[in-house]
Amino acid sequence: MRKRSRKKKRKIFIPILVLIFCCVFTAMVARGWQEKQKKSKIAKANTADETVEINQSETTTEGQIEAISENETETTTAPETTPSPDEKIVYLTFDDGPWTGTPRLLDILDAYDVKACFFVTAQYMENDALVDMLKQIKDRGHNIGVHSLTHDYKKIYASVDAFLADYDAMDDIILKATGERTKLLRFPGGSNTGYNKAIRTELLQAVRDRGIVYFDWNSFDGDVEGKKGQELIDQTIKQVNANKHSILLMHDMPSTAFVHDAMPTIIERLKSDGYRFELLGMSTPPRQFAQ
Ligand SMILES: [Zn+2]
CATH class of the missing domain: 3.20.20.370 (Glycoside hydrolase/deacetylase)
Incomplete structure (x- = not known):
């Protein structure tokens, strides 16, 4: 009787273990994908930044600000701007x-x-x-x-x-x-x-x-x-x-x-x-x- 009960418990226990493992694995994969997406967004912002002025950071998203501050430390050159005709x-x-x-x-x-x-x-x-x-x-x-x-x-x-x-x-x-x-x-x-x-x-x-x-x-x-x-x-x-x-x-x-x-x-x-x-x-x- 005891033997049968232990066997029964094991029968239930193993699928639960498999289920938990599957859940954890799925969560890990999902998190990895999110991180990848975030990184790719920052990389995109970095590329875009090459053509925009550094001081436009006020209007950008969080990811872009992160990318821009990285960019600022890389260069000491002042940004080049297109002058307005009225400015001296x-x-x-x-x-x-x-x-x-x-x-x-x-x-x-x-x-x-x-x-x-x-x-x-x-x-x-x-x-x-x-x-x-x-x-x-x-x-x-x-x-x-x-x-x-x-x-x-x-x-x-x-x-x-x-x-x-x-x-x-x-x-x-x-x-x-x-x-x-x-x-x-x-x-x-x-x-x-x-x-x-x-x-x-x-x-x-x-x-x-x-x-x-x-x-x-x-x-x-x-x-x-x-x-x-x-x-x-x-x-x-x-x-x-x-x-x-x-x-x-x-x-x-x-x-x-x-x-x-x-x-x-x-x-x-x-x-x-x-x-x-x-x-x-x-x-x-x-x-x-x-x-
Ligand atoms: Zn000369």
């Missing part, structure tokens, strides 16, 4: 550097929390020193574009191939320094320089075909034309004020070290004139002398 905006650009004096300029820009685009060359630094300086420029939130490796007009404008070879050599150094290639370019002498006349149409097309955006300027501090001190400041303020959206050309190289001295006054004056400093990047409407 100035884009600082520095050509021809870097050189050993560049950190002083970076300190001045940091003090005012202003970002700039550096169109760089390998004229004044090379090898590891150049790579380290470019990395520092990028790490401090500025943008880097190609100006030229050699800045040798006759050599780079000898043919389209010669130009692109020079561009790629500089871009390789930028890649080594920052981990990414740049698509920002400023032609030495500007896009309409007399040196590129024979190859201009073909050259501009080749550059566009590669997705490169070239930027000329609509204001200039006069530094390589002998302007210094107050004269340089006056020309800069006057030329920037001639445009609501001003792309300001300056140089950052040993022979124009005096530009650094003028920067605090230039920044303060332009701020009091109502200008906002924006970082020139791929979304900036370009100013192009030659199309």
Whole structure:
């Protein structure tokens, strides 16, 4: 009798055990699927974030905020925005550097929390020193574009191939320094320089075909034309004020070290004139002398 009862109990006990196991297993699978869905939502938000401004986080869902805060820690670069036509905006650009004096300029820009685009060359630094300086420029939130490796007009404008070879050599150094290639370019002498006349149409097309955006300027501090001190400041303020959206050309190289001295006054004056400093990047409407 006892034996039969034990057998009966076992008969009931085993299906219950199986049922409990099935329930637990189902719950675990369901939870795993939910987690997967959540992760995929965050991944989607991350991808979307690449094309939106960081400060739009106020209007996003919880998952997106999580993704955006991750994104914020990955980059120190200020978000690029499309300017409204009524705003007074100035884009600082520095050509021809870097050189050993560049950190002083970076300190001045940091003090005012202003970002700039550096169109760089390998004229004044090379090898590891150049790579380290470019990395520092990028790490401090500025943008880097190609100006030229050699800045040798006759050599780079000898043919389209010669130009692109020079561009790629500089871009390789930028890649080594920052981990990414740049698509920002400023032609030495500007896009309409007399040196590129024979190859201009073909050259501009080749550059566009590669997705490169070239930027000329609509204001200039006069530094390589002998302007210094107050004269340089006056020309800069006057030329920037001639445009609501001003792309300001300056140089950052040993022979124009005096530009650094003028920067605090230039920044303060332009701020009091109502200008906002924006970082020139791929979304900036370009100013192009030659199309
Ligand atoms: Zn130059």
